[in-house]
Amino acid sequence: MNLANYITVIEDYPKAGVSFKDITTLINDKEAYSYAIEKLAQLAKEYNADYICSPEARGFIFGCPVASKLNIGFVPIRKKNKLPRETISIQYSLEYGIDELHMHKDAIKKGSRVILIDDLVAIGGTLKACAELVEKAGGEVVCCLSLITLKGLGGEEKLAKYHLKSLLYLED
Numbered sequence: 001m002n003l004a005n006y007i008t009v010i011e012d013y014p015k016a017g018v019s020f021k022d023i024t025t026l027i028n029d030k031e032a033y034s035y036a037i038e039k040l041a042q043l044a045k046e047y048n049a050d051y052i053c054s055p056e057a058r059g060f061i062f063g064c065p066v067a068s069k070l071n072i073g074f075v076p077i078r079k080k081n082k083l084p085r086e087t088i089s090i091q092y093s094l095e096y097g098i099d100e101l102h103m104h105k106d107a108i109k110k111g112s113r114v115i116l117i118d119d120l121v122a123i124g125g126t127l128k129a130c131a132e133l134v135e136k137a138g139g140e141v142v143c144c145l146s147l148i149t150l151k152g153l154g155g156e157e158k159l160a161k162y163h164l165k166s167l168l169y170l171e172d
Contacts, residue, residue, distance in 0.1 A: 004168055006032040007148070019172055021148055023119050027061055036167060037062065040117065040145055041069040043165050047142045050112040051075050053134060055101060055126050056082070058119040062147060066117055075107045075114075077130050088136055092129035101126075103133050110138030120148040121164065122172070124155030131162055 006026035013020040027033045044052070044066055053075040054063030060076065067074035080089070080100050087102040108114060114134045116127050121144075131141045141162050149155060149166035156164055 001032065001035045003032060003036055003147070004170065007168070007170070021120060021150070021170065023058065023061070023147060026147070036147055037065045037069065039167050040147070041066045043145055044070060044115050044117075044143065047115055048113060049115045049142055051108060051114045051139070052117055053077055053103070053108075053114050053130060054117045055130055059117055062119055062145075063117040066115075066145075075103060077101050077103050077133060088133065090129050090133045090136065092125050092132075094125055099126075099129075101129050101133055103137065105137070108134060108137045108139040112139045113142045114139045116141060116144045116162070118144075118146050120150065121146045121155040121159065121166065122150045122153045124153075124158035124164075127155075127162070127164075128158050131159075 008022040008025045010020040010022055051073045052063045052067035054060050055077045064074050083102055086105045088105050089102045091100045116130050127144050134141050144159050144162040144164045146166045148168045150172045151169050
């Protein structure tokens with residue numbers, strides 16, 4: 001199955017010059033979505049992880065079902081003021097400014113093996129921040145997975161030490 005056929009490209013969204021990759025058409029198709037989850041789970045399985053962590057919101061779409069398939073825990077990484085208990089946080093740069101991610105302080109046990117999953121890697125800032133947050137909690141990031149990596153934007157290089165693997169490698 002060619003998953004690229006299920007990605008809708010929206011030009012000049014959210015601003016002029018951006019070629020937005022819309023995954024909603026993929027997750028709307030039960031066969032394509034199931035296939036993507038199965039392929040991500042196959043990649044993840046070899047790392048023998050304790051947890052899957054994903055950033056909100058689109059990362060949850062792929063991270064939760066993969067964690068369920070592997071019978072391991074899922075840890076949400078969220079924006080400020082979205083988690084009810086004590087959190088640890090990290091600030092990071094986006095293409096358009098600064099953002100902040102949080103994770104429950106007690107979500108990951110020290111020494112745990114963690115796989116990060118997101119829908120798309122562009123410049124790699126979000127997953128790099130997630131990796132640093134997991135490491136701050138005492139976990140080890142053993143792999144980063146994504147549905148899509150946009151080639152030539154630097155994300156692959158930024159996440160190289162975390163063994164980034166994607167199902168699709170697309171041009172920006």
